[in-house]
Amino acid sequence: MDPHDFLEGATVSVDDGAYAVCRTDRPDPNxxxxxxxxxxxxxxxxxxxxxxxxxxxxxxxxxxxxxxVELPFELVGFLAVVASALADADVSVFVLSAFSTDHVLIKESDLDTALQTLDGLGCDVRRG
Known part of the structure; x- marks a missing residue:
């Protein structure tokens, strides 16, 4: 399986919110x-x-x-392609994966560059 096949036409949604990544003493239920x-x-x-x-x-x-986009567990390199393309564009990432969904956090100041990069990979980028 080629990760590029899954990126082509994959919907990437941009959340309207702004997030903070925090080191804490305990989990936050929210x-x-x-x-x-x-x-x-x-x-x-x-x-x-x-x-x-x-x-x-x-x-x-x-x-x-x-x-x-739901990715099969046997797919190798999906996030590597995404992270490498963003790294080449000088965009830092914080990656989180759920069972069937991947999330990439990027700095707000890098948003336009990141979206252009993902568009270049064939993704369908949607804001808000």
């Missing part, structure tokens, strides 16, 4: 995403969340791009 391991807890929350003020470390100004 977080978009929580990653917790033995050493730290990271939550992705709306920038207006009270968690932002209480966090140990905060990175603000992220936009969420969602790939509305």
């Amino acid at each position: 977080a978009f995403a929580t990653v917790q391991d033995e050493t730290e807890t990271t939550v992705v929350v709306d920038e207006a969340s009270p968690t932002v003020a209480a966090a140990t470390d905060v990175e603000r100004g992220w936009k969420r791009l969602t790939f509305d």
